[in-house]
Amino acid sequence: MHNGVRISAIAALALTVAGCNLSEPAAFDPRTLQHAERMASYSERPGRMGPLPTTMEGVPDSAPGSADADASTAGQAGPILDGRPTIRLSLQQIIHRAVAHSREVRVAGYDPAVAKTRILEAEAHFDPVFFSKATYTDQVILSPSSGILPGANPFQPDIFRTIDVQAGLRQNGPAGGTFEVRYDVQRIQRVPVAAGQLNPYTVNDLAVQITQPLLRDLGYDVNQARITIARNDYKVSVLDYRKTLEENLAELERDYWQLAEAEREEIVQEDLLARSRATYSVLRERANLDATSVQVTQADAKLKAREADLINIKQKIRTTSQNVKRRMNDPEFPVAGDVVILSEIPEVETPVHFVLKDLIATAMANRFELGQQTLREDSATIAAKVAKFNLLPKLDLVGTMDVQGPGQDFAHAFKNQGNSDFWGGSIGLSFEYPLGNREARSIYRRAMLQRLQAIEQYGFLVEQIAEDVTVALIAVESDWKSIQGRRSQKFSAEANLNAYEEMRRIGNIQRLDYQYVSQLLDAQEALGEAERQEALAIAQYYVDIAVLERAKGTLLRYNNIVMSEEQFTRNEQ
Numbered sequence: 001m002h003n004g005v006r007i008s009a010i011a012a013l014a015l016t017v018a019g020c021n022l023s024e025p026a027a028f029d030p031r032t033l034q035h036a037e038r039m040a041s042y043s044e045r046p047g048r049m050g051p052l053p054t055t056m057e058g059v060p061d062s063a064p065g066s067a068d069a070d071a072s073t074a075g076q077a078g079p080i081l082d083g084r085p086t087i088r089l090s091l092q093q094i095i096h097r098a099v100a101h102s103r104e105v106r107v108a109g110y111d112p113a114v115a116k117t118r119i120l121e122a123e124a125h126f127d128p129v130f131f132s133k134a135t136y137t138d139q140v141i142l143s144p145s146s147g148i149l150p151g152a153n154p155f156q157p158d159i160f161r162t163i164d165v166q167a168g169l170r171q172n173g174p175a176g177g178t179f180e181v182r183y184d185v186q187r188i189q190r191v192p193v194a195a196g197q198l199n200p201y202t203v204n205d206l207a208v209q210i211t212q213p214l215l216r217d218l219g220y221d222v223n224q225a226r227i228t229i230a231r232n233d234y235k236v237s238v239l240d241y242r243k244t245l246e247e248n249l250a251e252l253e254r255d256y257w258q259l260a261e262a263e264r265e266e267i268v269q270e271d272l273l274a275r276s277r278a279t280y281s282v283l284r285e286r287a288n289l290d291a292t293s294v295q296v297t298q299a300d301a302k303l304k305a306r307e308a309d310l311i312n313i314k315q316k317i318r319t320t321s322q323n324v325k326r327r328m329n330d331p332e333f334p335v336a337g338d339v340v341i342l343s344e345i346p347e348v349e350t351p352v353h354f355v356l357k358d359l360i361a362t363a364m365a366n367r368f369e370l371g372q373q374t375l376r377e378d379s380a381t382i383a384a385k386v387a388k389f390n391l392l393p394k395l396d397l398v399g400t401m402d403v404q405g406p407g408q409d410f411a412h413a414f415k416n417q418g419n420s421d422f423w424g425g426s427i428g429l430s431f432e433y434p435l436g437n438r439e440a441r442s443i444y445r446r447a448m449l450q451r452l453q454a455i456e457q458y459g460f461l462v463e464q465i466a467e468d469v470t471v472a473l474i475a476v477e478s479d480w481k482s483i484q485g486r487r488s489q490k491f492s493a494e495a496n497l498n499a500y501e502e503m504r505r506i507g508n509i510q511r512l513d514y515q516y517v518s519q520l521l522d523a524q525e526a527l528g529e530a531e532r533q534e535a536l537a538i539a540q541y542y543v544d545i546a547v548l549e550r551a552k553g554t555l556l557r558y559n560n561i562v563m564s565e566e567q568f569t570r571n572e573q
Contacts (some may be wrong), residue, residue: 031373059156075373084318086340087333092257094341095559097330098252099245104327108244115230125172131182132167138544159191174221177212177307185410204413207402214429215392225382240457242563246368246555252327253546257539259320260343262313264535269310273527274301279520296516302521316344351480352545359469359552366553373458380451387444393433401425412464465551471550477543486534491526 089097099105141158168182184207186196189200217223275503278300321341325333364370405417416422434440500520549558555564 012529050487066511068208068214084338084340084397086342088342088343088344091253092323092559093410094252094256095561097251097332098248098328101329101331102248102327103329105241105245105248108241112234112237112241115234119227119230119234122230125226126174127415128169128171130169132165132168134166135162135164137164161189161191161440163187164216172223173212174217174220174223175212176217177210180207180209180211182207183211185413191473198408200323200408202407202409204407204410204417205402206404206417207400209398209400212397213395214397215395216389217394217411219389221382222386225386228382229379236372236375237535238563239372242368242556245561245563246550248327249555249559249561250546250550252324254543255327256319256325256343257542258343259317259324259341260542261535261539262316262320263343263345264538266310266313266317268528268531268535269306269313272304272524273306275312275524276306276521279517279524281515283517298517302525332514352476354473354476354548356470358475359473359548361467363465363469363552363553366557367461368553370458370465373454373461377451377458380447380454383462384444384451386449387440387447390440391437391444393431397427398430420432468551469548472544472551475544476541476548479544482537483534483541486537488532490527490530491532494522494528497527 120519137160139160139162141160164184164186166182167182170178170180172178179469184205186203186205187200188203190197212218252284280296280303282298283296284359318340322335325335325337326340403417404422404424405413405415405419406422407413407416497520500516503516546555546558549555
């Protein structure tokens with residue numbers, strides 16, 4: 001990736017689960033989800049834990065190809081690591097697999113899908129609503145009698161039995177008004193039946209009613225506020241998804257370079273162990289000539305320490321490999337499996353140059369935190385605007401027009417609705433204002449404070465991002481200088497050790513005295529430490545480059561990952 005060769009990975013959110021063709025999930029079965037890791041664990045080799053030594057022992061007698069012999073293999077880790085199969089993957093391959101399979105990222109991908117459903121909920125406020133009702137009423141109406149006899153009831157009861165069926169449509173308008181059209185059919189029967197009256201009879205009524213706010217709740221922006229805020233929340237959730245993806249990739253890159261550093265350290269330790277073995281063998285061969293028992297035991301102690309160090313390094317490789325597999329979640333490499341993932345160790349040749357002003361400009365254009373805060377400020381502005389409108393009195397214009405049609409049955413009543421004598425209507429104003437209006441004033445003040453808070457938070461994020469970029473750039477530049485220093489230190493330590501070995505090879509050292517052996521072992525140790533420090537500096541350099549890319553907001557682009565949903569949200573803004 002750092003030499004210009006990258007594998008492109010496309011990361012697309014599975015947002016189609018937000019209501020499109022969703023099917024009922026299968027029954028939750030924990031053992032099914034555990035199956036892959038359970039099966040993979042069956043292939044794990046049992047650890048070899050021999051007895052502790054009771055006396056000073058020499059070099060272990062290991063057969064070639066055994067697990068113990070692997071600890072003394074020179075050079076890079078081979079295809080077997082303590083009896084476990086290994087596979088080398090580039091950083092591009094690991095990132096590609098993580099984007100495709102990471103459960104952590106997939107879990108985060110559901111949040112935008114959930115947020116997208118809330119947009120539809122807000123838009124549904126303007127969907128037409130069908131309503132209907134059917135009622136039966138038995139009502140007694142008292143009217144004065146025409147003739148009043150002493151002791152008789154002065155009122156004549158009339159009973160009206162009414163069956164009322166009503167249906168209609170109601171819809172909220174984009175400017176705050178409400179439109180309603182309804183059709184009402186009433187069948188009325190009067191008891192007792194008066195002479196010459198139509199009984200029972202039917203009344204059909206077609207009514208249209210419009211209610212339009214004139215002050216509070218008036219306007220397109222106010223009534224679309226819920227939809228706009230829901231869309232902003234969706235975009236924020238997409239950026240939260242991007243945050244999770246960036247965090248996962250950043251940790252993957254850190255683990256990858258730690259893995260590369262551990263492998264370099266293993267190479268160094270195996271080389272140092274080989275030198276220690278050679279020194280120990282020479283001392284044992286000359287134990288009866290000029291090497292003392294003190295020198296032999298000193299070399300043996302160094303040998304045992306370096307063997308223990310190599311074991312620890314291999315343990316570090318396996319542990320880091322497990323971290324990589326967990327973040328990838330690739331079914332081909334289950335976490336409980338025995339395959340150890342190794343890195344492709346790159347060569348560092350030239351530094352990467354950056355210009356601070358360009359980095360700052362890139363970060364201001366690409367950091368997801370600024371995008372999120374811009375959306376939050378927009379939502380706070382909309383909420384403040386709605387709250388300001390709510391300070392106004394509620395004054396609504398209400399207009400109704402209806403066409404009635406009486407008749408002996410439904411058909412006759414429907415036919416009579418065309419008669420102009422049965423047309424009517426009304427128009428009026430409805431006014432409402434709470435005394436003191438304290439609730440609306442409090443809501444408006446809160447909305448304004450939240451908007452001011454969002455603006456202040458944006459300014460804080462700008463300063464924080466500038467600091468992130470500056471500190472990351474300082475770290476990258478320092479890392480490169482550290483690599484230069486550690487490499488020079490390695491060359492010096494290598495030259496020093498070669499000088500000691502050359503002295504013995506050409507015969508300048510006639511006797512392997514204590515001082516020479518001690519200095520030779522120290523020179524070997526110094527070279528190993530210098531090589532380890534160089535490997536650590538190289539790994540840190542690559543980690544800090546990734547940190548810088550994340551500080552710029554370009555970590556995904558740096559790894560050739562495209563979020564199609566994020567591009568969509570940017571185009572909408």
